[in-house]
Amino acid sequence: MLDAKYLRNNLDEAASQLARRGFTLDTEQLAEFESERKVIQAKTQELQAFRKSKSKEIGMAKKNGEDASEILASVASIGDDLKSMEARLKNLLDETNAVLMSIPNIPHESSPDGKNEDENIEVRKWGELPTFDFDIKDHVDLGVELGTGWNAKGGLMDFETGAKLSGARFTTLKGPLARLHRALIQLMLNTHTEEHGYSENYVPYLVRPDALRGTGQLPKFKEDLFAIEANEEDIADNKQLHLIPTAEVPVTNMVSDSILDEKDLPLRLTAHTPCFRSEAGAYGKDVRGLIRQHQFEKVELVQITKPEDSMNALDELLGHAEKILQLLKLPYRVVALCTGDIGFSACKTYDIEVWVPAQKTYREISSCSLFGDFQARRMLARYRNKETGKPELVHTINGSGLAVGRTLVAIMENFQQADGSIKVPEVLVPYMGGIKIIK
RNA sequence: GGAGAGGUGGCAGAGUGGUCGAAUGCGCACGCUUGGAAAGCGUGUAAACCGCAAGGUUUCGGGGGUUCGAACCCCCCCCUCUUCGCCA
Numbered sequence: 263m264l265d266a267k268y269l270r271n272n273l274d275e276a277a278s279q280l281a282r283r284g285f286t287l288d289t290e291q292l293a294e295f296e297s298e299r300k301v302i303q304a305k306t307q308e309l310q311a312f313r314k315s316k317s318k319e320i321g322m323a324k325k326n327g328e329d330a331s332e333i334l335a336s337v338a339s340i341g342d343d344l345k346s347m348e349a350r351l352k353n354l355l356d357e358t359n360a361v362l363m364s365i366p367n368i369p370h371e372s373s374p375d376g377k378n379e380d381e382n383i384e385v386r387k388w389g390e391l392p393t394f395d396f397d398i399k400d401h402v403d404l405g406v407e408l409g410t411g412w413n414a415k416g417g418l419m420d421f422e423t424g425a426k427l428s429g430a431r432f433t434t435l436k437g438p439l440a441r442l443h444r445a446l447i448q449l450m451l452n453t454h455t456e457e458h459g460y461s462e463n464y465v466p467y468l469v470r471p472d473a474l475r476g477t478g479q480l481p482k483f484k485e486d487l488f489a490i491e492a493n494e495e496d497i498a499d500n501k502q503l504h505l506i507p508t509a510e511v512p513v514t515n516m517v518s519d520s521i522l523d524e525k526d527l528p529l530r531l532t533a534h535t536p537c538f539r540s541e542a543g544a545y546g547k548d549v550r551g552l553i554r555q556h557q558f559e560k561v562e563l564v565q566i567t568k569p570e571d572s573m574n575a576l577d578e579l580l581g582h583a584e585k586i587l588q589l590l591k592l593p594y595r596v597v598a599l600c601t602g603d604i605g606f607s608a609c610k611t612y613d614i615e616v617w618v619p620a621q622k623t624y625r626e627i628s629s630c631s632l633f634g635d636f637q638a639r640r641m642l643a644r645y646r647n648k649e650t651g652k653p654e655l656v657h658t659i660n661g662s663g664l665a666v667g668r669t670l671v672a673i674m675e676n677f678q679q680a681d682g683s684i685k686v687p688e689v690l691v692p693y694m695g696g697i698k699i700i701k
Numbered sequence: 702g703g704a705g706a707g708g709u710g711g712c713a714g715a716g717u718g719g720u721c722g723a724a725u726g727c728g729c730a731c732g733c734u735u736g737g738a739a740a741g742c743g744u745g746u747a748a749a750c751c752g753c754a755a756g757g758u759u760u761c762g763g764g765g766g767u768u769c770g771a772a773c774c775c776c777c778c779c780c781u782c783u784u785c786g787c788c789a
Contacts, residue, residue, distance in 0.1 A: 317770040321719030
């Protein structure tokens with residue numbers, strides 16, 4: 263959420279900043295809300311102040327044994343006025359808040375201008391693209407043909423069984439491929455906790471709407487989420503549980519509603535979780551293979567920092583995610599998202615894209631974003647500034663480190679051999695119980 | 702799921718209808734003291750919102766109610782702890 267005060271006092275500037283990302287701010291509506299708010303709030307507070315002082319007088323009079331009936335009479339009539347004023351104010355504030363919650367973050371000045379992903383800017387490339395002296399297969403063909411006969415029928419990557427159990431966009435992995443998938447998670451978590459200074463967390467996979475509002479998935483992107491069935495009462499009370507679309511939600515919200523100690527910052531948090539996305543609006547997109555699933559695993563990196571440290575933290579976190587691909591020797595590139603392509607809550611985002619040989623292109627495998635105080639304001643996550651002694655909003659940063667399923671895809675395709683087997687990256691061999699080739 | 706206890710500031714913890722945004726302690730900040738530190742002493746220290754400011758409003762788990770006035774009384778809900786049951 264943007265700072266309401268900033269918005270009020272710099273409406274036109276905010277509008278032009280938001281226009282950079284293609285968002286049209288309804289300045290007229292906000293100005294109208296604001297002028298109405300001023301009047302109603304002043305009136306309400308005036309009535310409240312009157313009642314408060316009169317009540318105090320009554321209290322004193324009674325204590326002194328004086329007759330308070332005259333003061334009582336003077337305050338008796340304001341009850342209804344005050345009640346209706348308070349109700350109007352509350353309605354107006356709720357309405358305003360609903361609008362504010364739907365306004366995306368203002369892009370950072372360093373985010374390149376652009377309309378869509380075509381205008382993203384490549385920052386760097388790493389690694390050499392593999393060359394093959396045979397006809398390569400994509401991960402689907404590789405996975406389906408691998409280990410045929412293992413477990414009676416089907417290959418190590420079994421889309422039919424996944425579909426039977428749960429429908430489209432669900433997959434089962436078997437045998438050494440399932441283990442490779444697990445090995446990746448272990449490698450990622452170990453690297454981030456042992457070498458990059460992150461603390462490991464285990465978090466709930468079902469969260470309340472408040473948490474989703476905190477990080478910005480709600481109220482605008484409800485259709486992307488899976489929600490648990492709930493009765494109307496729970497829905498009204500904001501208790502309907504939703505499956506997390508990313509660990510960003512539970513991990514970042516760990517610091518919601520709190521005032522952190524400055525000396526504890528930055529917080530570096532990591533967690534491995536499954537992620538669930540309904541992928542509404544993605545029909546026909548990446549229907550083949552493991553790229554776009556309703557359920558996938560991810561190791562997430564989150565940092566909670568002081569405002570002045572956040573930009574460095576983003577660069578640092580990006581490096582931590584890249585490190586995994588370097589360890590795996592997978593070629594990738596880093597892309598700075600343009601203003602038209604950054605997510606709702608982010609002000610600056612780098613995507614890491616890994617080389618996918620069968621598609622002859624780089625595909626997103628991590629998205630590392632700086633949110634400034636946008637999420638912190640929604641979550642009310644603060645730290646006590648030692649110099650001022652006052653609580654101030656923290657900054658939040660997060661990124662995938664990495665998306666596990668897509669990493670598996672990249673390994674299969676980049677390290678495939680002529681006979682359809684997969685060479686296990688060296689760093690993973692210890693996690694694979696010594697298995698060097700998956701066939 | 703049953704029974705009991707409880708939810709108050711950064712933390713611990715008093716407060717059962719009026720001058721209570723709230724004692725006290727810890728923590729934190731500043732000052733005195735010291736060669737320096739500790740201890741000690743003194744002062745200060747909740748948050749959100751409105752306002753250029755002075756100042757004002759709101760908030761004692763959440764929501765309703767009673768009252769001129771609610772941390773305090775009534776109703777509903779949530780959470781935590783103890784305990785019994787059940788259970789991976």
